[in-house]
Amino acid sequence: MKFRTLTLFVSLAAMMVAGCGKKETATAAAPAAPASAPAADGVRVIKVTANDQMKFNLSTIELKVGEEVKITLTNIGTMPKQAMGHNLVVLKPGTDETAFATAAGPATATEHIPESMKDQVVAHTKMLGPKESDSITLKFDEAGNYPFMCSFPAHFQLGMKGNIVVK
Secondary structure, three states, rough: OOHHHHHHHHHHHHHHHHHHOEEEEEEOOOOOOOOOOEEEOOOEEEEEHHHHOOOOOOEEEEEEEOOOOEEEEEEOOOOOOHHHHEEEEEEOOOOOHOOOOHHOOOOOOOOOOOHHHHHHHHEEEEOEEOOOEEEEEEEEOOOEEEEEEEOOOOOOOOOOOEEEEEE
């Protein structure tokens, strides 16, 4: 059993190193970029992807106070949901992200959103398997730094996180 755990850890570490690369930023001032596009109803759509290397394509999303945005997460990976599920959880400024991620790990009944810290969540997508998508619509009334993460076990700790910067 220890050998299997070690093998899994080494495999995950190798995938993480292979997935390292340039991160994109979606900004309110930029013209429609591949990760961001205006919708017909005026709500900007930001496309975030998650992959089998435990990486989001964006690490920073910049918004203006009062701007409404629809964030669509797509799991572009191929590994089964039970092994490599992904979600996008937006937290309130000042939330202890490590404590949230630690509490989220065993919270399988609530798709890794811990009941004890639910009051720290601004919004979240459902847990996604390969080729699945889900969207959340947000509008921030206050400036601040709103962290986001994948709350699937160990994903935050291995770097699957970012920030929504509201100015």
